[in-house]
Amino acid sequence: MGGILTKRDDSPLTSVPTTKLEAKILETMRRRESEGTSMKSFNTIILKFPKIDTGLRKCKAIFEQFDEDKSGSIDPKELNHCFRKLEIDFTDEEINDIFEECDINKDMGIAFKEFIVLLCLVHLLKKDPASAHPSSRMEIPDLEATFETLVDSFVFLDKNKDGYVSRSEMVRAINETTSGERSSGRIAMKRFEEMDWDKNGMVNFKEFLFAFTKWVGIEDEEDIAVE
Ligand SMILES: [Ca+2]
Ligand SMILES: [Ca+2]
Ligand SMILES: [Ca+2]
Numbered sequence: 314m315g316g317i318l319t320k321r322d323d324s325p326l327t328s329v330p331t332t333k334l335e336a337k338i339l340e341t342m343r344r345r346e347s348e349g350t351s352m353k354s355f356n357t358i359i360l361k362f363p364k365i366d367t368g369l370r371k372c373k374a375i376f377e378q379f380d381e382d383k384s385g386s387i388d389p390k391e392l393n394h395c396f397r398k399l400e401i402d403f404t405d406e407e408i409n410d411i412f413e414e415c416d417i418n419k420d421m422g423i424a425f426k427e428f429i430v431l432l433c434l435v436h437l438l439k440k441d442p443a444s445a446h447p448s449s450r451m452e453i454p455d456l457e458a459t460f461e462t463l464v465d466s467f468v469f470l471d472k473n474k475d476g477y478v479s480r481s482e483m484v485r486a487i488n489e490t491t492s493g494e495r496s497s498g499r500i501a502m503k504r505f506e507e508m509d510w511d512k513n514g515m516v517n518f519k520e521f522l523f524a525f526t527k528w529v530g531i532e533d534e535e536d537i538a539v540e
Contacts, residue, residue, distance in 0.1 A: 369459060375432075392423060412431075415434070476518070486501075
């Protein structure tokens with residue numbers, strides 16, 4: 314006993330990034346947050362849901378295109394092809410890191426939902442002005458706009474710009490909503506609980522993205538796939 318002593322629970326308010334990529338995402342997000350957001354209220358975000366939904370559904374075609382063996386998930390080799398085709402200028406190590414970051418269930422495959430999160434993280438990272446190769450492009454302009462809306466929403470919610478949305482920040486965002494609808498507030502809190510996987514009271518950008526893929530009904534689409 315006593316051999317396994319994790320430091321994780323000792324960090325009081327912020328969770329510490331556990332991987333190099335996670336640290337980079339956090340750093341990039343903080344820099345992006347210093348630029349501000351175009352979101353005016355929580356309602357502005359809610360109103361964007363249908364558009365985000367449409368945008369994310371377009372990822373399906375990209376996903377299918379890169380799932381070369383039609384296995385329903387993208388393996389490391391397929392992801393490599395995908396990045397080369399989309400001219401995403403990541404090194405092999407970076408591709409490997411983002412694969413591991415987004416392969417949540419660790420089955421060595423990127424499922425559709427994981428793929429959306431992956432593309433959005435790529436969008437965030439490649440906009441990093443410190444990046445040596447900002448030239449990558451994803452060809453699909455509305456998709457870029459959708460990802461930017463998601464980044465912008467996160468920036469709006471993260472009031473103190475530390476790269477995490479805390480429970481109290483979520484409450485604050487809801488309270489700023491002019492209409493003050495109680496029900497939407499309750500729903501938002503429920504959503505927050507859903508987002509906060511490790512229940513540490515903080516939601517990072519990746520958790521936020523995964524929640525979005527649920528909220529906007531991506532999952533439903535898979536069920537509807539009937540002949
Ligand atoms: Ca595959
Ligand atoms: Ca997976
Ligand atoms: Ca925060």
